[in-house]
Amino acid sequence: MVMVNGEQETGVVGETILDFLKKREAPIENIVVEQNGKIIHRADFDTTKISENDKLELISFVGGG
């Protein structure tokens, strides 16, 4: 089971982070990915794969004070 932002996600094991983000139409330039608590650098998005039991956090800038 893969958890993405606290929610269960299916059918993503084996995908690269980059492919996964593209599929979600996520704005790559405004996304930080944490894989099991470790920040994945943007340059490594296309070589880092999603594994079973991964916990992914996708974090972006939003308006704030």
Place this chain on the structure above:
Amino acid sequence: MANEKDELMIGGHAFTSRFILGSGKYSYDLIDSAINNAKAQIITMALRRNTTGKENILNYIPEGITILPNTSGSTNAEEAIRTARIARELSGSNFIKLEVVPDKKYLMPDNYETLKATEVLANEGFIVMPYMLPDLNIARQLVDAGAATVMPLGAPIGTNKGLSTKDLIQILIDEIDLPIIVDAGIGRPSQAAEAMEMGAAAVMANTSMATAGNIPLMAEAFKLAVEAGRKAYLAKPGRVIEHGAVASSPLTGVSAAK
């Protein structure tokens, strides 16, 4: 902290604007005009989980504006440190507005956890701008921990109540050799001007814009107020007479009717 051009220096970076703008609680479409009218050079942002389909705020930020990420949502030092590292990954810069707020009712910052996080982040090369409840002893410890500025609250976040902590902020301005940037609670341009007259290095505001009827116009009003307050501070305001009065016009040579 003033240099010859009266620039605001933060962590070795020079700014001509002394008004830091927040980007929360209003349409991204208004960010550009708010920045332009405020002549702001720094804009704050928060970090949250990305939901597919959400707008990308970075598309609304003009070129050359410094992004100041905050660690809002963090309730202890550990969470704030994690958020700061994520922010740096995204912004590519070391600026971080450190907020550690465990209290949900008054949104009071935890000065002790803030100090702990400041120490760690400063050691990692961050330009740490800690948000704090104004307290001289903690402020001195923040200086020792490597903070780049100290950001005391004027009043609880989002209240627009102004300088409720005025006397405590004045102590920080007088005693701390770092830019004192008043953050939170500033609801009116007059309050921003007052903070600047007191010698604050800069003012940060968000809710006062977001809750205004005309956001770009209010941003301009804040710009003028911050500039007026700064000039007044540099001009060294005159003394106050608590009792009685002192005439402004000559007391002699008054013409008599008869």
